[in-house]
Amino acid sequence: MKLRPAGIFLILAIIATLAYFAFKNSGSTVASDSSDTSYTAPEPPTSQTRSPEPATGNTASDETRDFNYTPEKPQNGTLNGVVELGATGFNSFVINMDREKRWEIVSKDFGESLAYEGLATTDDIRAGLKKYISGMLDKGVAKNNIHFVISSGAQKEPKTKIISNELKKMGYVVNNVTAEQEANLALRATVPPSFADNSFMVDIGSGNTKVSWEDNGSLRSLELPGAKYFQNNQTDQDVYNQVKQGVSKVPEGKRNVGFIIGGVPFTLAKQHRKGDERYTVLKNPQSYKPEDKKMEAGLNIYKAIADATQTDTFVFDWDANFTIGFLLELKK
Numbered sequence: 001m002k003l004r005p006a007g008i009f010l011i012l013a014i015i016a017t018l019a020y021f022a023f024k025n026s027g028s029t030v031a032s033d034s035s036d037t038s039y040t041a042p043e044p045p046t047s048q049t050r051s052p053e054p055a056t057g058n059t060a061s062d063e064t065r066d067f068n069y070t071p072e073k074p075q076n077g078t079l080n081g082v083v084e085l086g087a088t089g090f091n092s093f094v095i096n097m098d099r100e101k102r103w104e105i106v107s108k109d110f111g112e113s114l115a116y117e118g119l120a121t122t123d124d125i126r127a128g129l130k131k132y133i134s135g136m137l138d139k140g141v142a143k144n145n146i147h148f149v150i151s152s153g154a155q156k157e158p159k160t161k162i163i164s165n166e167l168k169k170m171g172y173v174v175n176n177v178t179a180e181q182e183a184n185l186a187l188r189a190t191v192p193p194s195f196a197d198n199s200f201m202v203d204i205g206s207g208n209t210k211v212s213w214e215d216n217g218s219l220r221s222l223e224l225p226g227a228k229y230f231q232n233n234q235t236d237q238d239v240y241n242q243v244k245q246g247v248s249k250v251p252e253g254k255r256n257v258g259f260i261i262g263g264v265p266f267t268l269a270k271q272h273r274k275g276d277e278r279y280t281v282l283k284n285p286q287s288y289k290p291e292d293k294k295m296e297a298g299l300n301i302y303k304a305i306a307d308a309t310q311t312d313t314f315v316f317d318w319d320a321n322f323t324i325g326f327l328l329e330l331k332k
Helices: 005-038 122-138 158-169 179-190 236-247 263-270 293-309 322-329
Strands: 078-085 090-097 103-109 146-150 174-176 200-204 208-215 218-225 258-262 279-281 314-317
Touching: 078 122, 078 158, 078 322, 090 122, 090 322, 103 322, 122 146, 122 158, 146 158, 146 322, 158 174, 179 200, 179 208, 179 218, 179 258, 179 322, 200 263, 200 293, 208 236, 218 236, 236 293, 258 263, 258 293, 263 293, 263 314
Parallel strands: 078 146, 146 174, 200 258, 258 314
Antiparallel strands: 078 090, 090 103, 200 208, 208 218, 279 314
């Protein structure tokens, strides 16, 4: 059969159309294969991002945080006063304390007390002591409720013996405490009962540093170099190593919170206290810039403690002091 021109044209058109679609499908497959080998799609974002690693040797936070705890107030309490003869001067406190040993601060001269340098003679000492005593009497503290305590660090200072003798002449009893007693008394006043099972106490003083914690109903304590160790020709590295090694004895189960007091922690907390809150959470030791040699030494001690315990919360208590622990231990 002889095809007409129109038939030949129709057959060629069909062949051309089939060839076009065959080539198109083949090209699409090649393009897809090429894309799979040259491009990798990014992984979808995930909400479970990995937390950054803590700074080497320390886990304390660099941010300002709050410590939300309110102690119970005393009921039908009595005013008690105590004066601490510290390594560099006097600290004085008046507290309201009830029979259950609940207490609250009434007044305090803490961290910025009368310095020994201004007490050149026994007359100066007597005048300074009378000032403290009259101030407490004016607040309503009975004379027999005023107590004097000489810290373990201050007992190394020659002038405290003269002060002690003057107090005795005035009819007052002067109580000398050891570093171990001081640490345990500070624990009593500083660590709230609800934190006693999992926390520890640090007192960075000028003459020594005290660390204490409870262990199955017993009190454990350490005495370590204080913030004026440089006066004894001790190097920063040696003290850092000594403090870190000592504090490593604090059981891991007692490292939840470090309650911290003392002159250098006072200076640190003052830099970012928000108002008149009782508790201020300290920042990472590396966040502070030392203002003098004592502060630099205190920061070295603080860093060693933080490195040894990996505790991320150190809480400064504006009201607590080992001498308040002394008042709490008095039998009434």
